[in-house]
Amino acid sequence: MSKASRPSDFAGGSRWRSPSWGGPRRKRAPAGLPPARRTTSFNDTDYGRWQFKTFADAKADDPALFAAWFETPQLVRFPGGESLQDLAARVANALRFVLTRHTSDTIVIVGHDSVNRALLLQLLDLPLSAYWRFEQSPCCLNEIDVEGGNVWVRRINETRHLEEAATA
Numbered sequence: 001m002s003k004a005s006r007p008s009d010f011a012g013g014s015r016w017r018s019p020s021w022g023g024p025r026r027k028r029a030p031a032g033l034p035p036a037r038r039t040t041s042f043n044d045t046d047y048g049r050w051q052f053k054t055f056a057d058a059k060a061d062d063p064a065l066f067a068a069w070f071e072t073p074q075l076v077r078f079p080g081g082e083s084l085q086d087l088a089a090r091v092a093n094a095l096r097f098v099l100t101r102h103t104s105d106t107i108v109i110v111g112h113d114s115v116n117r118a119l120l121l122q123l124l125d126l127p128l129s130a131y132w133r134f135e136q137s138p139c140c141l142n143e144i145d146v147e148g149g150n151v152w153v154r155r156i157n158e159t160r161h162l163e164e165a166a167t168a
Contacts, residue, residue, distance in 0.1 A: 036110060041094030044112035048081025074128035084118075084128045091118040099146060116142060123151050 050058045059066040062079070069076050077083040098107055109119065113136035120134050121127070123144055135157045136142075143154035 036108075039094060041090050041097075042109060042111045042115050045084075045087050045114040046078065046081040048078040050078050050081065070132060072129065073131040084131060087114060088118045088121065088128060091115055092122050095119060095122055113138075116140075120144075120156065124153070 047053075050061065053061070055066075065076060065079075073084050077086075098109070109115075111119065116136045117131050117134050120142065121130060123146065126133075137157055137159050139159065139162055140156075141158040141161065142156050143158070145152040145154060
């Protein structure tokens with residue numbers, strides 16, 4: 001079992017991220033981490049007309065669709081945006097690419113909560129209807145070992161490193 005507990009514990013191997021992660025101020029990798037390769041495949045869900053809206057605004061825009069997103073996410077397509085199927089296909093293709101390119105490396109994928117959930121669903125062979133079963137807090141760590149066709153979940157939504165950083 002891995003003993004990594006902070007992002008810097010994953011210093012070896014390969015790092016991937018969405019171009020939008022970290023914003024314009026994030027020019028360098030955090031201390032101890034290799035530079036990240038950017039790919040749009042790990043971008044957040046395209047929420048279309050709902051992009052950058054608050055929950056309250058999205059709910060006011062279309063209460064039925066807003067409710068469906070939390071009750072049956074696998075049946076929703078955002079107005080002018082993606083469906084969960086679109087996100088899952090995009091993320092699955094990126095995951096296949098990264099896993100085949102780095103077969104014996106430690107891989108760090110820095111993603112948005114929607115991307116993290118889609119990755120977890122793919123790796124655990126779960127249906128899209130299970131999308132909301134995973135809590136994904138900001139800056140959380142998910143640690144999954146993949147070897148051959150086997151997948152082991154070591155931790156999901158770990159945030160202890162944030163508490164340690166706050167008290168340091």
